[in-house]
Amino acid sequence: MNRDEKVGKVRELNETFSKAKFAVVADYRGLKVTELEKLRGELRRNNANIQVAKNTLLKLAVEGTEYEGLSESFTGTTAIAFSYDEPVGPAKILADFAKEFEALEIRSAVMDGKVLSADDVIALAKLPSKDQLLGQLCGVLVAVPTGFVRALNGVSSNLVYALQAIKEQKEN
Numbered sequence: 001m002n003r004d005e006k007v008g009k010v011r012e013l014n015e016t017f018s019k020a021k022f023a024v025v026a027d028y029r030g031l032k033v034t035e036l037e038k039l040r041g042e043l044r045r046n047n048a049n050i051q052v053a054k055n056t057l058l059k060l061a062v063e064g065t066e067y068e069g070l071s072e073s074f075t076g077t078t079a080i081a082f083s084y085d086e087p088v089g090p091a092k093i094l095a096d097f098a099k100e101f102e103a104l105e106i107r108s109a110v111m112d113g114k115v116l117s118a119d120d121v122i123a124l125a126k127l128p129s130k131d132q133l134l135g136q137l138c139g140v141l142v143a144v145p146t147g148f149v150r151a152l153n154g155v156s157s158n159l160v161y162a163l164q165a166i167k168e169q170k171e172n
Helices: 003-019 033-044 055-062 068-073 088-100 118-125 130-171
Strands: 022-027 048-052 079-083 105-111 114-117
Touching: 003 055, 003 079, 022 068, 022 088, 033 048, 033 088, 048 088, 055 068, 068 105, 068 114, 079 088, 088 105, 088 118, 105 118, 114 118
Parallel strands: none
Antiparallel strands: 022 079, 022 105, 048 079, 105 114
């Protein structure tokens, strides 16, 4: 790779870091190409991707960004997973993939400018995803008016039963 290509790659990585909301550093030593492609596909479905780059280029790319704390993790074979939406989905994919293929080792991550350890990423993966949380919120929002309507319906039903009982009593 000549100097111009390196400068272009650093610029590209820097743009990727600036667009990302969440980034995970992992060691992929020992993963087969087919396994890495499987991981890429799963991440793509969650608006995320994974890139492999030289550590020196990565260190240059994160300079002056909120991802500068990842520099210490850029050793050995390094892959960076970027998420452009919410972090939980890609964290789950990476944690599950690391369980299935022990060759993938999560080193660290950055979310909202804060450096996270591998254990923090695994804890993040255990949280419900954004879609699950929105579903739970909708369930709660629907439950309140539904309960109110049932309570109102119960009052009118009880009134009807009482009137029916009075009618039957007067008929006898």
